[in-house]
Amino acid sequence: MTAPYISIRRRAALAGLVVGPLLLTAGELVQPDSGDGADGMAAAIAQSADAWLIGWTLTMLGAAVILPGLAALSARIGRRGSGLSTAGTILFGxxxxxxxGLAASELSLVPVxxxxxxxxxxxxxxxxxxxxLLTIFALYLPGWFFGxxxxxxxxxxxRVAPWWSLAAGIASVIVGFVLxxxxxxxxxxxSVLMLLAFGGVLAHRDPARIAVAARTADATVTA
Structure with a gap:
């Protein structure tokens, strides 16, 4: 296994942090309103079964492709912030x-x-x-809200994310749950706010690290 292969695999995993929120956004726009309770869900599925299937399939895929990206992010983190990052990775994962699991449960309703x-x-x-389903929500709600x-x-x-990525992540949770x-x-x-948050992480370059790398390169050239 060569270093370029590892780099390509890691980049593909990190791309999931962009692709995932895009799929989640598309899924949420496609899904019909489920209404209230079992009656509302049955009516929504009966009227728009295809939209229900497509929407929840996109949601399932979106959540799944983010997971490898979370693992790939760990390579960017040093000791500083590692505790919070690890806790967040576990919670959000x-x-x-x-x-x-919730998406799979919703998809299983269609044939019924x-x-x-x-x-x-x-x-x-x-x-x-x-x-x-209670177990699924026990994973989903606290993990999504706090993770x-x-x-x-x-x-x-x-120092691998700008302040506005953190702000976008907090706003994502507030909009999705509180509002x-x-x-x-x-x-x-x-989901769009989540996309902005992860986009900021992937695009961020810490000035302090860049300065250290530049000094190291200058020292190497001088030597």
């Missing part, structure tokens, strides 16, 4: 896994509703109260 929408309502109600700000806080402390009922297409806006 758990949230992403929860979202993958397609057989008989009316008969599917009590089945959906039982699924919504199942221990499996991204903690991760970006660690990256900012490690979900007041901001139009709040989930999509939240």
């Amino acid at each position: 758990a949230g992403l896994l929860g979202l993958v 509703v397609n057989q008989d929408a009316a008969a599917a309502v009590p089945i959906l109600a039982r699924m919504n109260e199942s221990a499996a 991204l700000p903690v991760l970006l806080g660690g990256l900012f402390r490690a 979900a009922d007041t901001v139009p297409q709040a989930d999509a806006v939240s």
Whole structure:
């Protein structure tokens, strides 16, 4: 395994930090409104089964491709900020896994509703109260709510993220959870803010590190 191969693989993983939020945004724009409770979900699926399938498939793929990017980010972090970054990676990774599980659960509803929408309502109600779904939400909600700000806080402390990436990450959580009922297409806006946050991380170049590298290069040339 050569160094260029490792570099290409790492860059491909980091690209997931951009591709993932884009897929999440697209998925959230495509997904029909699920309404209230099992009745609303059954009606939404019956009326727009294709949009439901496409939207939740994009959501699943978006969450999945971000995960390798989180692992690749660890190579950029030194001791400074490593504790926060590690905690954020674990939390946010758990949230992403929860979202993958949630998307899989939502996709599994389509064949149930397609057989008989009316008969599917009590089945959906039982699924919504199942221990499996509660476990998924136990991963998803705290991981998604706390993980991204903690991760970006660690990256900012490690000087591998600008301050506005941290601000965008915090805004992403606020819009997606606190303002979900007041901001139009709040989930999509939240994903766009996540894209801005990770884009800032990937584009950031720490001036102090650049200066050190320049001095090292000058010393090497002089020697």
